[in-house]
Amino acid sequence: xxxxxxxxxxxxxxxxxxxxxxxxxxxxxxxxxxxxxxxxxxxxxxxxxxxxxxxxxxxxxxxxxxxxxxxxxxxxxxxxxxxxxxxxxxxxxxxxxxxxxxxxxxxxxxxxxxxxxxxxxxxxxxxxxxxxxxxxxxxxxxxxxxxxx
Numbered sequence: 001x002x003x004x005x006x007x008x009x010x011x012x013x014x015x016x017x018x019x020x021x022x023x024x025x026x027x028x029x030x031x032x033x034x035x036x037x038x039x040x041x042x043x044x045x046x047x048x049x050x051x052x053x054x055x056x057x058x059x060x061x062x063x064x065x066x067x068x069x070x071x072x073x074x075x076x077x078x079x080x081x082x083x084x085x086x087x088x089x090x091x092x093x094x095x096x097x098x099x100x101x102x103x104x105x106x107x108x109x110x111x112x113x114x115x116x117x118x119x120x121x122x123x124x125x126x127x128x129x130x131x132x133x134x135x136x137x138x139x140x141x142x143x144x145x146x147x148x149x
Contacts, residue, residue, distance in 0.1 A: 018058040029088050033098035048108035056081045056116030069124040078117045085109040
């Protein structure tokens, strides 16, 4: 089971899934005059949290910057997702879209990205192969016996 999960987390489909997701996310966040009235006030903030959390997790699992479980990949994935969120939110102020750029939306994006990257980091580190503890294996040296000629 652990091997299956490890193979899934190192699969090459993560970057493809990320590209498809970014296309859907960009369309949804820039759809003209899109409104969402949910069961609680400012339900859209929960959607921002979930949508950008998914983005952060997918960027991390795509391992563009280094192996997925590495600190370098985790940090740069967070930064890349944050840059995307900043551009995405600021371009919603384009006249004609009927959308608004808002700080509370960006803060929800930030929280989502942080949670998504953290979840992907924990998951990849839990299933990453661990080096064997203890002494390194001792090489076996075969003795050569003189041959009678």
